[in-house]
Amino acid sequence: MDRYAVLVPWVRTEYGDALLMEVRSEKVKQPGEICFPGGRAEPGESPSETAVRECCEELGIAPDKIKVTGELPALHMSDGRVVYPVEAALEIDDIGELRLSEYEVAEVFLLPRNWLEENKPVHFDLSATPFELLPDKLQGYLSYYTNFRRRGQTDYLEYEGHGIWGLTARIIKCVMGDGSQ
DSSP states (O other), X not given: OOEEEEEEEEEEETTEEEEEEEEEOTTXXXXXXXXXXXXXOOTTOOHHHHHHHHHHHHHOXXXXXXXXXXXXXXXXXXXXXXXXXXXXXXXXXXXXXXXXOTTTXXXXXXXXXXXXXHSOOEEEETTTSOGGGSOHHHHHHHTTOHHHHHHOEEEEXXXXXXXXXXXXXXXXXXXXXXXXX
């Protein structure tokens, strides 16, 4: 069984806390999609160790600037993977100081907690919702997942032109106290 971990990084801003989100580069699987820093666990690594290591690699941040605050319940994917979300606070003053991995990350943006409190992810049963009634950005993402779009379920939200769906939206829902596993 493949184990993965993602870091759910909170950044304190003058307007309150915000999640730091990544836009995947064109050089990796699922280009242009929104995600959290993360990846496959190495042998013997805990979820927190994996999440911190991956965050350091992808965002160019020193490990001492990442303060793990807790681990969320594991999420079991339909393909057998297990993903461990790990919440943390990033001790940075400005996201401009990050040194993004050009290979993995196209850009980052902040998703404010106060916005998330007012804008919950929407749940879609893809087998019951006609494709043309899904949000345009979600249709675009799903066009790469032929089998999934006919039988799966997903959560979705859109912030300033960024469509956030699937596992990432599911984790956000959980972090905001809104989701069952």
